[in-house]
Every structure is written in structure tokens, then in C-alpha cells.
Amino acid sequence: MTASRAAAERFLHAEARLIERRLFETHFQGGPPSAVADALRGYQNPDGGFGHGLEPDTRCPASLPIYTEVALRTLAEAGAEAPELIGRACDHLARVADEEGAVPLAFPVIEDYPRADHWSEWTYAPDVNPTAGLAGQLYRLGVEHPWLDKAADYTRRRLDAPPPDGVHSIWELLIFCEHAPDVAPGRAETLLDHLRNQDMFHLDPETPGYGLSPLDIAPSPDSAWHEAFTDAQIGGHLDALAAGQQADGGWPITWTAPSEAALLEWRGVVTLNALRVLDAYGRL
Template structure:
């Protein structure tokens, strides 16, 4: 087991949330995914949604679509699913859907600490997060009437409206295109999304750019991602080099924005560190071999 991997593991064990510790154990230590589901239930509300800062940049306990998306992402990462938990979350999404779409958040977040960028723009229903949530539901294989409603919204938007100029929304679209059963339409749309992504705000194609943004590894976080081919292999390898260099002396990876406090900063670093380890292992840059101790 490489020291860099051990250092990242130890950072998560020391500073990560229970959820990231459970996810690490599931991803790298053959722990059952039930532990991840148990951790997620602590973020669940009686309305079926998720809240309580599951996405750490807002410390709001109320259910929010972004937190539902985070819960689904955790299940995908753990390769496990609780169908009843997911269906309850979709029931919640159906109650806050407008025109087939959901927003990231609601004004209730203003009553709690939050990062500065979480403001009124997050209250507008759109492809972010609707497209990403639908893609995750397809990947998890859980059927619900909301999925068809939201999928129709995504396709109508892609077919009739200019693509978003924001890399976050385009990344959500790629998540949808990866898993929608309508493969012909998805393949036809992928190149158009790629062209828009390279010109979008918050996209960091240059690996030496220190500013906040999404990189090619954000949309192709694993070596088998269908979106790896959207970028030259030299670009992918340069970003992997940068990802390796970014590991800090404490074993964790940094974040490039201002969370609302030290607790949120630590939580985010645990999330980013787990994601970095998974990406570097997938691309063969790190080995999670047996612990020599």
C-alpha cells in the first residue's frame, strides 16, 4: 500500500465525517454498503428528503434537492441502494417540482449559516440538479413516476433551449446522458455538450489554473468513464499529475472555495479526499494494496 494512499486514508479516518469513513471502508476495504445507508439515514427527514448539511456548504436541516442528489451519489459510490429510501426521496422531489424541474435549494437556507455563493440563484429550477438526479436514479435502477416527468423536462430543455453556459449544469447533463436508456439521443447530444463545456464558466481545462472550477476529471472521475474520450489523453494525464501534486502534508486534499465555517471545511476536505483517492486508484496512479502493518 503506497504511503500517499495511506496518508489519504488516515486523513479521512481522522477528519472525515462518518459518511466518508463508511464510504472509504466500502470502496477500499470490502465493507458492506449497509453502513453507508445507515449513515445516510441520519440526514433523512420525515418528508422523505435529505438535509442537515449533507452537502456541507449550507447548514440547513430542511430537505433540499441538492441533499437528495448527494444521498443518491453516496449510494452509487457504495454500489448499494435502499429502494424504499430512494422512492421516499422521489416522493419528496415530486412535491417541490415546478415544470418538471427542481432547484438546488430554497430560501429556508437563509436562516442558517451558508457559503456566500449559496444565494437566490440556487432557488431556480433547472438542469442543475434535475438532470443529475435523474441520471443517478437511472444508475440505481429505482423506478418512480417522478423520473419520467423530470426526464421529459431534461430532453425538452436540451432539444429546445441553448445549452447552459455553466460547467456545473453541463456536468449534470453529462450524468444524465451517461445513464438515460435513450442511448441514441444521448450519443448525439454528447459532442454538443462537450463543445459547450470547454467554453463554459467555471470549467478549468488548464491543469495549472489554481482558480475554483470543474476539471476534465470532474466529468470523467474514473478510467472507464464514457466521457474520458471527450478530452485528449494528454489533458487527462496532465490533470492526474495536478491531482497528485495537490495532496497536502496532512494527507488530505484542499478545497478552492470558502465553506461557511471550519466544520464545513473539514467535511468538504474529507469528501474531496475520498474522491481524489478513488480517481487516482481508478486511473492507476495509486495502489490500495494490502496494508503492510
């Protein structure tokens, strides 16, 4: 089963944000990575953090660590070099981190703006989600910064403890394990074993509702954790992903967005991600 790249491209041009259209150009049309960095500049605030709803579930203009994580992941995926952009973001993370170097996903300022229901008080506590993922993306980008050193020490201490519950916390730690140097052997295997037992991890592609799948953990055959899943598990999810393309060329989301604009922005994000995954596995 395959999906239509042409139909998805039409959807992206019709409905998606500039940042996803630039990423599409970079991945599929040989566009310059610098164009992705240029699109991100509009989301960076004077304090160095990223804001303005870069993660579409929160419609907040203020700088939030979740937005900075999205920005760093986007730069890494595009292969873009933006040292000034990244340096200012790291300085901001250092200012908002706790004494261990950990940061929260968000701050109470989000309550002044539309947001998805699941963005509430729990997102204000510093944790491995997003600290570990932020550190992992910075290692992936080849960045050096004092905040990264502190955040990495915090994350390594958390890796020495029993693994946390929650698919996103485990995923963030796996990102760190993939990109950080000198991660103790066996840490990723322990996390992957724990991930399989989480309610929101969907090994069965027919599982309804929101959750992470093997394709989130191994988005290409070259992914670090690809061998953690069988060919049948990967193939089943690829079949389901290809079959999920809708009549307008885009893919749906499995949660409730806070606005119609956010819904379309998210559909642009998941459509681009579906294209990249299906292309990596030869399903376009």
C-alpha cells in the same frame, strides 16, 4: 507522480464525516455497501427529503434537492440498495417540483442558517441543475418512479434546446446522458464542446481557483466521456491532483466554506474523491 493512500486514510479517520469513512471502507477495504446507506439514514427527514448539511456548503437541517442529489450519488457510488430510502426521497421531490417536474437546488429556508456566499437567490429557481443530475442518478440506481418520468421528459426538452451556460448545468446534463435510456445521438458531444468554452472549466491543470476539470467529467478510464480528452490532458490533471495532497494527508478545497466544520467536511469529500480517481488511473 503518485499519492499516499495511507496518509489520506489517516486524514479521513482524523477529520472526515462518517459517510466518507464508510465510503472509503466500501471502496478500498471491502466494506458492505449497506453501511453507507445506514450512514445516510441520519440525514433523511420525516418528509423523505435529505437535510442536515449533507452538502457542506449549506448548514441547513431542512430537506433540499441538492442534499437528495448527494444522497443518491453516494448510494450509486457505493452500489448500495436502499429502495425505501430512495422511494421516500422521490416522493419528496414530486411534492416540491414545479409543473414540469423540475426542482431547484435549494429553498429560501437556507437563509436562516450559515451557508457559503454563492448559495443565494439563484439556487431557488427550478433548473437542469439539479433536476437532470437527480434523474441521471435515479436511472443509474435502476429506480422507477412517476417523478423520474416527468423529470426525464423535462430534461429531454432541455437537451433539444441550445446547451446552457455554466459548468454545473452542463455536468448535470452529461450525467443524465450517461445513464438515461434513449438519449438522442450527439447530445453529449454538443454538451462537451460547449463545456470546453466555459470559464470555470479548467483544461489547463495550472488554472487557479475553483472549476471543474476533465477528471470530474471522466473520473476513471472507463468513464463514458473519457475519450473526449487527450491522454496528455488527463495525465496533466492526474499529476496536479497527486501533487495536491497536503502534509496532513488530505486535499484542500478551492473555495471558502461557511465554517471550520464545513471546511473539514469538504476536505473529507475531496480527499475521498481524489483517492478514488487516482486509484482508478493507477496513481496510488
